Structure formats: C-alpha cells, structure tokens
Amino acid sequence: MTSKPTLSIGLIGSGFMGKAHVFGFATAQKVFNLPANLKLHTLADIDKKTAEAAANEFGFANSTDDWRDIVQNSEIDIVDITAPNALHKEMALEAISAGKHVYCEKPLAPMISDAMEMADAAEKKSVKTQVGFNYLCNPMMRLAKEMIASGELGEIRSYRGIHAEDYMTNASDPFTFRHETAGGGALADLGSHALATAEFLLGEIVEVMGDCVNVIAERPCIDGKKKSVIVDDIGRAFLRFSNGATGYIEGNWVATGRKMQHDFEIHGSEG
Structure with missing residues (x-):
C-alpha cells in the first residue's frame, strides 16, 4: 500500500x-x-x-x-x-x-x-x-450548473442572487478592518460570494450597473471616538451575461435576522 x-x-x-x-x-x-x-x-x-x-x-x-x-x-x-x-x-x-x-x-x-x-x-x-468561495464547493451548485448546461431549464432568462448577514446591523458595534476603504464594504465582503455564484452558474458577465449604499455613517473606535464609515453596507448590481440572460445580485451585511443567507433563483423558458 x-x-x-x-x-x-x-x-x-x-x-x-x-x-x-x-x-x-x-x-x-x-x-x-x-x-x-x-x-x-x-x-x-x-x-x-x-x-x-x-x-x-x-x-x-x-x-x-x-x-x-x-x-x-x-x-x-x-x-x-x-x-x-x-x-x-x-x-x-x-x-x-x-x-x-x-x-x-x-x-x-x-x-x-x-x-x-x-x-x-x-x-x-x-x-x-x-x-x-466555499459555496461553490457545495454539490448543489454543481447539480444546478449541470441542469443549466443540459438544457433542462431551457433558455436562461433571468437570475437573482443574494448573500445577506446581520453582523453589521448594530450601529454601536465598533469600526473594524472591514470598514476600511482598502478592501472593505459589503460588496467586497459578501457581494463577492454572490458574484462568484452567478458567474459559476451562468458564465461571463459582460455589463454591470451598480449601486452601493452606506446606511451607518459612523461607528465607535476602541478609544471611544467616532469614525466615519465610507464603505457600503449594501451593494447591488444589475447584470447582463454573455449568454443573453440578465440578473441581479446583492451583498448586504445589515439584513436584520439573516445569518449566512446565500440564495439564488434561475428562471428559464422551461423552468
């Protein structure tokens, strides 16, 4: 052996x-x-x-x-x-x-x-x-991809995807590295998961129209002082895929009551 x-x-x-x-x-x-x-x-x-x-x-x-x-x-x-x-x-x-x-x-x-x-x-x-991108390792993702590729859903027309959490909902929670402008914000932290899933399932994205929203404008620091938050708490984007399908994704870390929500919907001509 x-x-x-x-x-x-x-x-x-x-x-x-x-x-x-x-x-x-x-x-x-x-x-x-x-x-x-x-x-x-x-x-x-x-x-x-x-x-x-x-x-x-x-x-x-x-x-x-x-x-x-x-x-x-x-x-x-x-x-x-x-x-x-x-x-x-x-x-x-x-x-x-x-x-x-x-x-x-x-x-x-x-x-x-x-x-x-x-x-x-x-x-x-x-x-x-x-x-x-740990969600892509879920066998469900590969099954969904196979269903799309086989034509089981027909012509893919629309897509909706979201990754939502509530760990930034409390405005009294402190400023962290996730709030820094370099690599911070919900779009980077959570939207990257939603984006990876969308591309894994439907392929290349060729057009994007986005909107990033800051909900909590400042947070306390360790020293008790307040620090302005510039990065987004919610990031949304409308998408157009190379196969002609259109869709929408969202990354949101102020979604009260949500824990590790990673959902998507795909609509085709046959299902």
Missing part, C-alpha cells in the same frame, strides 16, 4: 475565517479520502501572544508573529491567507515567489489590477491557488 504524501500548512490569521479554515482542514481528513495528509505546521498572527494562543488552540506545531516566517519556511507547502483584505496581495505574491501553493480568502484583492497580478504570478510560477 502506497503511503500518502503530507502537505504542511502555514496559516496567516486566526480570526473567524482562520478558525473556519482550520475546522475544514481537521474535518476533511476524517470525512473524505484525501490524496494527501494535512499537517498544521505554523500559525502567524499580529503578535507572539495571540499567535501562540491560537496555535495551541487549533493544533499547530509552531507559531510566529511574522507571516514571512511561513513564506520562507522550506517545510511548508501551502500558505493559507485569512488576513485583512488589503494585505492579501503582498502576502500572496511573496508566497508564490517562494514556490508555495496559496489558499487566499476572498476578496482576492481590493483592485482588479492587483488580483490579475496575483493570478499572473501564480500561473508563471506554476503553483496551485484557490480563493475562499
């Missing part, structure tokens, strides 16, 4: 998404027959105390307060980036340059030019990459 190779993982960031990724790594090996074993090698975070505490909690063998230690470590195969959005590009490009495979949370980067630079670098270096 041939033994499986081992892939060592370096995780940057131990916040909500860092925890979610670790849960996935730990669970996948117990549920699926993976082609490789996964080793939680090193966790990096903002300071040594935070990194060490998270590494102990999550089961990583090592910790560091410098993410470059992960990139430069020859024992690490995969760099998993769950840091704030504005930091993705620098971290990913250095990891790619070092020959690491990269799993990066969405949105990939604040600007399309940055995202293209990251994608081009990965292609030139021939490393594997993945963006955190």
Whole structure:
C-alpha cells in the first residue's frame, strides 16, 4: 500500500475565517479520502501572544508573529491567507515567489489590477491557488450548473442572487478592518460570494450597473471616538451575461435576522 504524501500548512490569521479554515482542514481528513495528509505546521498572527494562543488552540506545531516566517519556511507547502483584505496581495505574491501553493480568502484583492497580478504570478510560477468561495464547493451548485448546461431549464432568462448577514446591523458595534476603504464594504465582503455564484452558474458577465449604499455613517473606535464609515453596507448590481440572460445580485451585511443567507433563483423558458 502506497503511503500518502503530507502537505504542511502555514496559516496567516486566526480570526473567524482562520478558525473556519482550520475546522475544514481537521474535518476533511476524517470525512473524505484525501490524496494527501494535512499537517498544521505554523500559525502567524499580529503578535507572539495571540499567535501562540491560537496555535495551541487549533493544533499547530509552531507559531510566529511574522507571516514571512511561513513564506520562507522550506517545510511548508501551502500558505493559507485569512488576513485583512488589503494585505492579501503582498502576502500572496511573496508566497508564490517562494514556490508555495496559496489558499487566499476572498476578496482576492481590493483592485482588479492587483488580483490579475496575483493570478499572473501564480500561473508563471506554476503553483496551485484557490480563493475562499466555499459555496461553490457545495454539490448543489454543481447539480444546478449541470441542469443549466443540459438544457433542462431551457433558455436562461433571468437570475437573482443574494448573500445577506446581520453582523453589521448594530450601529454601536465598533469600526473594524472591514470598514476600511482598502478592501472593505459589503460588496467586497459578501457581494463577492454572490458574484462568484452567478458567474459559476451562468458564465461571463459582460455589463454591470451598480449601486452601493452606506446606511451607518459612523461607528465607535476602541478609544471611544467616532469614525466615519465610507464603505457600503449594501451593494447591488444589475447584470447582463454573455449568454443573453440578465440578473441581479446583492451583498448586504445589515439584513436584520439573516445569518449566512446565500440564495439564488434561475428562471428559464422551461423552468
């Protein structure tokens, strides 16, 4: 019996998404027959105390307060980036340059030019990459795509998609990195999921008309002072796909009562 190779993982960031990724790594090996074993090698975070505490909690063998230690470590195969959005590009490009495979949370980067630079670098270096569009891994998505491709729904005429949450509903909740102009806002944070699903199911989007709305104009900071919020709390867009279908998507983090709502509707001539 041939033994499986081992892939060592370096995780940057131990916040909500860092925890979610670790849960996935730990669970996948117990549920699926993976082609490789996964080793939680090193966790990096903002300071040594935070990194060490998270590494102990999550089961990583090592910790560091410098993410470059992960990139430069020859024992690490995969760099998993769950840091704030504005930091993705620098971290990913250095990891790619070092020959690491990269799993990066969405949105990939604040600007399309940055995202293209990251994608081009990965292609030139021939490393594997993945963006955190976890909903696309749901078997339901592939079934829906197959139904569309087979013609079961007939000619696709319209599409509606939404990703909604309520974790920003309270105006007294503090200003966070998600409210920074570089990579912040509901459109980037949640609308990226809705957009990924729309393109996965119906293909290329060729025209867009968008509207971004700020509902809570300021939030408190740790020091008690108020800070203006410029980014959107709700992002909406009307879409036209290359196949002629039209549609609408929304990213909303002030949708009271909604938790992880990721819905879509597709209407064709036959269903």
